[in-house]
Amino acid sequence: MMWAFLHKLASPQGFYALSARLSPWCWGLAACLIGGGMIWGLGFAPADYQQGNSFRIIYVHVPAALLAQSIYVAMALAGLVFLVWRVKLADMAATAMAPLGAGMTFLALFSGAVWGVPTWGTWWQWDARLTSMLILLFLYIGVLALRGALGTRQSAARAASVLTLVGVINIPIIKYSVEWWYTLHQPATFSVTSRPAMPAEMWLPLLVMVLGFYCLFLAVTLTRTRHEILRREASRRWVQALTGEGP
Amino acid sequence: MAFDSWHAFLAMGGHAAYVWSAYGVTLLLLAGVGLHVRLERRQLWRRLQRQARREQRPVRRAQEGRSP
Numbered sequence: 001m002m003w004a005f006l007h008k009l010a011s012p013q014g015f016y017a018l019s020a021r022l023s024p025w026c027w028g029l030a031a032c033l034i035g036g037g038m039i040w041g042l043g044f045a046p047a048d049y050q051q052g053n054s055f056r057i058i059y060v061h062v063p064a065a066l067l068a069q070s071i072y073v074a075m076a077l078a079g080l081v082f083l084v085w086r087v088k089l090a091d092m093a094a095t096a097m098a099p100l101g102a103g104m105t106f107l108a109l110f111s112g113a114v115w116g117v118p119t120w121g122t123w124w125q126w127d128a129r130l131t132s133m134l135i136l137l138f139l140y141i142g143v144l145a146l147r148g149a150l151g152t153r154q155s156a157a158r159a160a161s162v163l164t165l166v167g168v169i170n171i172p173i174i175k176y177s178v179e180w181w182y183t184l185h186q187p188a189t190f191s192v193t194s195r196p197a198m199p200a201e202m203w204l205p206l207l208v209m210v211l212g213f214y215c216l217f218l219a220v221t222l223t224r225t226r227h228e229i230l231r232r233e234a235s236r237r238w239v240q241a242l243t244g245e246g247p
Numbered sequence: 248m249a250f251d252s253w254h255a256f257l258a259m260g261g262h263a264a265y266v267w268s269a270y271g272v273t274l275l276l277l278a279g280v281g282l283h284v285r286l287e288r289r290q291l292w293r294r295l296q297r298q299a300r301r302e303q304r305p306v307r308r309a310q311e312g313r314s315p
Binding site: 034038042043044045046047052053054056057060061064099100103106107110111114115117118216220223224227230231234239240242243 | 248249250256259260261262265266268269270272273276277279280283284287288291292294295296298299
């Protein structure tokens with residue numbers, strides 16, 4: 001039964017129906033969590049005793065940086081599934097999430113630079129964490145450019161998947177950069193295994209923002225994969241049967 | 248509330264430029280994502296309907312009645 005469910009899910013038609021049912025909830029949840037988290041973090045969380053109010057940038061910086069890496073890993077997994085099992089839907093999902101990943105990487109770099117000015121006295125330095133995040137941005141841009149140049153052909157899917165998989169080596173470098181070369185960026189503030197080193201009033205809004213950003217990732221991926229199905233499977237009868245119902 | 252007044256909230260203890268630019272760019276990006284997805288959806292549906300008309304297929308509700 002599990003297998004039959006997975007098989008149905010991996011078919012564009014089965015995925016389309018499930019995604020159409022789920023995505024509105026993801027969008028709504030993302031809007032509530034991000035909206036609430038922002039108000040909480042900006043107006044109600046206490047200021048940091050050392051950094052003052054510039055500390056509030058954490059509530060957009062950390063979720064953006066987490067998502068930038070998670071989306072890349074998800075894209076690489078999708079690429080692997082596409083290359084090994086030739087699941088078309090996996091490549092459609094990888095296509096759907098790439099622009100959001102690039103946007104999140106940019107946001108992490110931008111908010112980090114802006115935060116760096118009052119905290120470090122510089123907006124940029126060739127620190128290992130900062131540099132490896134910049135490389136991540138270039139990887140995203142490379143994948144997007146490759147797909148843009150080759151369109152929806154099979155060769156585009158293969159080339160983009162290979163590039164994504166090669167670039168995944170950058171992910172552990174980003175993660176451990178702050179421990180291997182501790183030059184500017186401080187090590188991770190949070191870990192799954194230990195208690196947070198800040199009071200709950202400070203990390204709770206961050207948790208809300210992180211959850212909100214992941215909901216957004218899910219919403220964008222579900223919706224844009226559906227778009228990708230409409231784009232690539234426009235000649236299928238079941239897709240044509242959808243026309244006339246409106247968007 | 249971490250601030251005494253709206254003015255103090257906007258001033259962010261002298262860090263207004265940093266905090267508000269980071270949040271401003273975040274909001275712009277999020278709005279851009281929403282808008283992009285919406286426009287993409289509309290454009291794809293238009294294309295599908297044009298194609299249906301070109302092939303003179305009746306543009307009507309799907310038989311199964313499943314919503315897209």
